Amino acid sequence: KTQVEQSPQSLVVRQGENCVLQCNYSVTPDNHLRWFKQDTGKGLVSLTVLVHENDKTSNGRYSATLDKDAKHSTLHITATLLDDTATYICVVGDRGSALGRLHFGAGTQLIVIP
Amino acid sequence: EAAVTQSPRNKVTVTGGNVTLSCRQTNSHNYMYWYRQDTGHGLRLIHYSYGAGNLQIGDVPDGYKATRTTQEDFFLLLELASPSQTSLYFCASSDDSGEQYFGPGTRLTVL
Numbered sequence: 356k357t358q359v360e361q362s363p364q365s366l367v368v369r370q371g372e373n374c375v376l377q378c379n380y381s382v383t384p385d386n387h388l389r390w391f392k393q394d395t396g397k398g399l400v401s402l403t404v405l406v407h408e409n410d411k412t413s414n415g416r417y418s419a420t421l422d423k424d425a426k427h428s429t430l431h432i433t434a435t436l437l438d439d440t441a442t443y444i445c446v447v448g449d450r451g452s453a454l455g456r457l458h459f460g461a462g463t464q465l466i467v468i469p
Numbered sequence: 470e471a472a473v474t475q476s477p478r479n480k481v482t483v484t485g486g487n488v489t490l491s492c493r494q495t496n497s498h499n500y501m502y503w504y505r506q507d508t509g510h511g512l513r514l515i516h517y518s519y520g521a522g523n524l525q526i527g528d529v530p531d532g533y534k535a536t537r538t539t540q541e542d543f544f545l546l547l548e549l550a551s552p553s554q555t556s557l558y559f560c561a562s563s564d565d566s567g568e569q570y571f572g573p574g575t576r577l578t579v580l
Contacts, residue, residue, distance in 0.1 A: 359511060398473075398559060398571035399512075444511070453500045453567040459511030 358382045359460035361445050367466045368435050376463045378428040378445035386451045388421055390430050391444040393462065399444060402430070406451075435467045472496065473572035475560050481578045482550050490545040490575050492560030498570075500563045501543040503527070503535060505556040506574075512559060518543055550579045 359380045368374050378388070387406045391399040403412045405421035405428060412419050418431045432439055445460040472495045482488050494501060499520050504512040514527030516535035524535055532554060534546040547554055555578050561569040 357511075396574065396576070398573045400571075401568070404568075446511075448567060451567065453563050453565050455567055456514070457512075457567075457569065459513075461509055461511050 356381075357461075358458045359445055359447055361443075361460040361463050363463060364461075365464040365466070367468060370435055370437055370467055370469055372435055373431065373433045374435060374465065376430040376432075376443050376445075376465070378430070378460060380426050380428075380445070380447045380458070380460075382426075382447040382449055382458045384449050385423060385426065385447055386455060387448045388428050389446045389448070390417075390419055390428075391446060393442045393444055395441070402443075432465075435465075437467050437469065439465060440467045441465060473560055473562050473570055475558075475572040475575050477575060478573065479576045479578075481580065483580050484551060486547075486550045486579070488547040488550050488577065490547075490558055490560075490577070492543045492545070492572055493541050494543075494560075494562035494570075494572075495541065496562050496564070496570060497540070498562035498564050499540070500565075500567075501537060502561040502563075502569065503533075503543065503545045504559045504561065505529065505554075506559060507556050515545065515558075547577075550577075552579045555579045 389404045390402045408423045410421040442462040444462045447458045502517040503515040518537040560572040563569045
């Protein structure tokens with residue numbers, strides 16, 4: 356059973372618009388949650404990591420929130436650029452060490468059009 | 470900066486063929502991982518390793534072998550490739566913190 360669900364599956368926005376990506380999970384324990392960006396045909400690049408209950412992070416135009424009670428995270432992208440076109444992957448780690456397992460969502464494909 | 474490289478980047482083989490995918494990391498990390506990525510699925514763990522000579526079974530190991538020859542090098546072996554193994558394969562490495570750094574991927578097509 357999929358333990359990390361992302362929505363929407365795909366999203367098209369115009370350059371300059373804002374967008375919000377959602378991640379719901381059932382992983383237990385949920386030590387941390389990380390958002391990755393994956394350009395087409397490339398590897399995963401970490402955008403941000405959230406660890407604590409009600410964590411909020413900001414990394415340039417990317418900001419993220421985590422609600423551990425609801426097992427829910429959002430990734431906000433403001434003033435989108437054409438280079439933001441990519442797949443965004445939500446990953447939940449069940450431990451804070453290499454002994455833990457990572458649980459991957461299937462990703463949200465974001466397309467930014469001029 | 471952390472560096473994980475994979476080769477080849479693209480590979481086409483036939484059913485029953487023998488394929489080796491290579492991964493090298495220059496991070497001095499102890500842990501290395503092999504994943505496959507398929508449309509509609511998150512990355513799925515095939516095999517992983519704690520260090521040279523160590524091998525651990527992941528979540529989808531059937532049809533795959535792996536070998537960690539040195540701290541830097543981790544290989545994924547498909548001895549009798551099948552079309553169901555057509556996929557995008559990622560290697561990753563991590564230190565004890567568990568933060569994983571990913572390679573660029575190898576696209577494998579089995580005809």
